[in-house]
Amino acid sequence: MDIGMKKNKGVIKLCVYTAIFLICLLSGFGGVLSNNLMRYLFKIFLYITLGEMWNLMSGFAGMTSLGQQAFIGLAGYSVAVMTTVYKLNFYFGIGVGAVVGVLGAALLAVLLLHIGGMYFSIATWVAAEALGTFFSGWKYVGQGAGMNITISPYPKMSELYILALILCAASLGVTYLLLRSDTGLGLTAMRDDISAAASLGVNIEKNKFIVYLTAAFFTSLAGAVFFINKGTIYPDSGFDISWTISMVFIVIIGGAGTMEGPVIGSVIYVLLYEYLAHFPGWSNIILGLISILVILFMPKGIAGFLRNFRK
Amino acid sequence: MYILQVIINGIMLGSVYALLGLGMSLILGIVKLTNLAHGELIILGAYCSVFLTSRLGINPFATLLITVPLMFIFGYLLQRLLINHAMKRGAEAALLVTFGVSVILKDGMLLLFTADARHISSELGSSSVNAAGMDISLLSIILSIISVGAIILLMVFLNRTYTGRAIRAAADDPRAAELSGINVAKTFSAAMGIAGAAAGIAGFCVSMKWTFYPDSGGHYLLIAFVVAVLGGLGDIRGTLAAGFIFGLIQVIGGANYGMLISYIFLIIMLVTNPKIAHAADDLSAR
Amino acid sequence: MSDVIFEIADLSVKYGEFIAVSDVSMSIPKGSIVSVLGTNGSGKTTLMNTAAGLCAPFLGEIRFMGEDITGISPDMIVERGISLVPQGGRCFNRMSVLDNLMAGSFVKRARGNAKRSLDRVFELFPVLYEKRHLPAGSLSGGQRQMAAIGRSLMSEPQLMLFDELSLGLAPVVIKDIYAAIKRISSEEGTTVILVEQDTARAMQMSDYTYIMLKGSVVLEGASSELSAEEVRKAYFGSR
Incomplete structure (x- = not known):
């Protein structure tokens, strides 16, 4: 295929994606969608954001974090404090959540980023647990009982839906651009062979830092929006390992190391979760089994399977 | 007198912590794997003891005779049928598989045993x-003896038996172990079996000492990890010492701050320990 | 030939697309010492690893004591009586010398005689007895090689394969180790295959020699009958 055709194909793809985005956006404004459908899509969009970010770290950069819930908790509490204590607009709260998340990530990055392999996984998790434990003892945020998030007037579902959609599109766009940049090329080299990448002059520290902070930024934003919808936050929900469990499921099942993987994974995750609600208690067991089978027999997930199929 | 009391309490608590970390440390040192399901193995052992005591009326201490072999078999099969295969796909795949197992076990236990708090109460x-x-609580003394006894037993086993030596050899150089006639896959499975058995005993202690829930595994996994890292990854004697230190921190710091201090302590350990940075390189090279 | 203990027939081994060993046949008489010589990359290490079960062949067959052992796992091959002393020895560095040796008698067949084998190893290499409680990682290169040979002996092998025994060792040490191998061969009747780059010493000790180049056997013959010129040409591949 010559470059011209490739470029054309790229333009067509971009047009299709933009069209999908606009359709979703307009149908949000137009009130075409039922509240129920919007609630599903709201979840799917946010999980895509979370999944893409975890995938950016684990699937592309080889940094398997088990502590992304740290940023969700920080952002959720930021929103709670801004709206409930200071009575500020919730958009402002989301912004503060993102800033707090990124600052927290920068601080953690200094400590954790040079820890390698599975110890990084544990360290990130322990850091999140430590934050959770700290919040359980912190009087200002209601200790173990947590806080309500009171926003008046409470945003309509369509508003949250549009917010989640924009967030999702932005996270996909940023991931795409990041992967196409020098950082992205360095990342793949890093994941495949970290010492070879270092000898090729890839600035590993810088790349890891960029990825970690980008992931923290979008994860915080998604976390803030999630908790606005939930209306209440406490340490065990904000800093819950379940957040990361869902990201792992989404990325593994969808396809680690592919852009489309988390999108596929999120749709399956949300739909399967809704369906499995009829069988209380079984959802994580079934998703866990599927994940293990995918790791063993389909290492690139559904996205990888489809790619092979097309070839 | 007060200081002495604190030290004794810390050591008795610490010996149970050491037992919690024992299986984790073994697997980290030998299979070079962080078993994220270790906490759930402990809780599974705890349910096993509770079930046998409350349903079949067996003496709590006698349940060990059933729990330990069952947990050994469970660990062995887990490694043999699942983790050995995942390890062929890389360290990351193996880590995520143990993560999946932990989630399955946790929710499986929730279905099976409900979310109620459990505990074996005994006049001890x-x-x-x-x-x-x-x-000094008699129960604490007995649990300490069981914990330290299990750790010493494992040390003797690793040093004095053919299987024990094979386990250490496979940890040192898997390929050279194969050339010495040792089946590394089976050896790793045996190691996970032992880790399961150790988790079973630890679970028994948990059920006697504290109340637990299906989702208590995460809490105990973190304790196990702190102890294993502090003890020097696979160093059994180090695990015991680490348990004691950790126990003292808990007694001095109290429940909430004790955990927080340990978490921070662990992160400092991870950040500053060159052996861990090195171990991570080893893993990615496999 | 009824007394052939080990036979390789038309063996080929591939690493992906790269053919490391191509159509090699050897037949080793019981109790003999055979040397397999060649430069780096001639395929001799791959050949030994395949014999020990570490690599699976692409084509061909390996027979030991009349039985087909192709594709059997490394631990089962040790159980049958073949032991490879790998390049550099590869001791268990964090374990004591004694534990290294005892790990060698892991196979069920050898456990009963472990005590006697241990005495034999200490008789062959007295220095190992002196250092038996030290970690193997603290030994010198030559002593580590001795410990590795000792570990291999503990499995009571019928056939011992030595991969680049002399690599990186001082000539004095090499002489001692070779003398020990000679004793093992003559006193226990163990069949020995020496894989070496150092042609002169290996040929001097062996009954029969194979020379490998780029994965194939290019010359073979009784060690005493091969001329130095012939060997040199085959070894470096010049016509």
């Missing part, structure tokens, strides 16, 4: 020994 809990003006 309220009896205490009086010595030098201190009250």
Whole structure:
């Protein structure tokens, strides 16, 4: 295929994606969608954001974090404090959540980023647990009982839906651009062979830092929006390992190391979760089994399977 | 006198912590794998003991005779049928598989045993020994003896038996172990079996000492990890010492701050320990 | 030939697309010492690893004591009586010398005689007895090689494969180790295959020699009958 055709194909793809985005956006404004459908899509969009970010770290950069819930908790509490204590607009709260998340990530990055392999996984998790434990003892945020998030007037579902959609599109766009940049090329080299990448002059520290902070930024934003919808936050929900469990499921099942993987994974995750609600208690067991089978027999997930199929 | 009491309490608590970390440390040192399901193995062992005591009326201590072999078999099969295969796909795949197993076990136990708090109550809990003006709980003494005994037993096993030596050899150089006639896959499975058995005993202690829930595994996994890292990854004697230190921190710091201090302590350990950075390189090279 | 203990027939081994060993046949008489010589990359290490079960062949067959052992796992091959002393020895560095040796008698067949084998190893290499409680990682290169040979002996092998025994060792040490191998061969009747780059010493000790180049056997013959010129040409591949 010559470059011209490739470029054309790229333009067509971009047009299709933009069209999908606009359709979703307009149908949000137009009130075409039922509240129920919007609630599903709201979840799917946010999980895509979370999944893409975890995938950016684990699937592309080889940094398997088990502590992304740290940023969700920080952002959720930021929103709670801004709206409930200071009575500020919730958009402002989301912004503060993102800033707090990124600052927290920068601080953690200094400590954790040079820890390698599975110890990084544990360290990130322990850091999140430590934050959770700290919040359980912190009087200002209601200790173990947590806080309500009171926003008046409470945003309509369509508003949250549009917010989640924009967030999702932005996270996909940023991931795409990041992967196409020098950082992205360095990342793949890093994941495949970290010492070879270092000898090729890839600035590993810088790349890891960029990825970690980008992931923290979008994860915080998604976390803030999630908790606005939930209306209440406490340490065990904000800093819950379940957040990361869902990201792992989404990325593994969808396809680690592919852009489309988390999108596929999120749709399956949300739909399967809704369906499995009829069988209380079984959802994580079934998703866990599927994940293990995918790791063993389909290492690139559904996205990888489809790619092979097309070839 | 107060200081002495604190030290004794810390050491008794610490010996149970050491037992919690024992299986984790073994697997980290030998299979070079962080078993994220270790906490759930402990809780599974705890349910096993509770079930046998409450449903079949077996003496709590006698349940060990059933729990330990069952947990050994469970660990062995887990490694043999699942993790050995995942390890062929890389360290990351193996880590995520143990993560999946932990989630499945946790929710499986929730379905099976409900979310109710469980505990084996025994009259030992309220009896205490009086010595030098201190009250020492009889239960704590017995659990400490069981914990330290299990750790010593494992040390002897690793040093004195053919399987023990094979386990250490496979940890040192898997390929050279194969050339010595050792089946590394089976050896790793045996190691996970032992880790399961150790988790079973630890679970018994948990059920006697504290109340637990299906989702308590995460809490115990973190304790196990702190102890294993502090003890030097696979160093059994180090695990015991680490348990004691950790126990003292808990007794001095109290429940909430004790955990927080340990978490921070662990992160400092991870950040500053060159052996861990090195171990991580080893793993990515496999 | 009824007394052939070990036979390789038309063996080929591939690493992906790269053919490391191509159509090699050897037949080793019981109790003999055979040397397999060649430069780096001639395929001799791959050949030994395949014999020990570490690599699976692409084509061909390996027979030991009349039985087909192709594709059997490394631990089962040790159980049958073949032991490879790998390049550099590869001791268990964090374990004591004694534990290294005892790990060698892991196979069920050898456990009963472990005590006697241990005495034999200490008789062959007295220095190992002196250092038996030290970690193997603290030994010198030559002593580590001795410990590795000792570990291999503990499995009571019928056939011992030595991969680049002399690599990186001082000539004095090599002489001692070779003398020990000679004793093992003559006193226990163990069949020995020496894989070496150092042609002169290996040929001097062996009954029969194979020379490998780029994965194939290019010359073979009784060690005493091969001329130095012939060997040199085959070894470096010049016509």
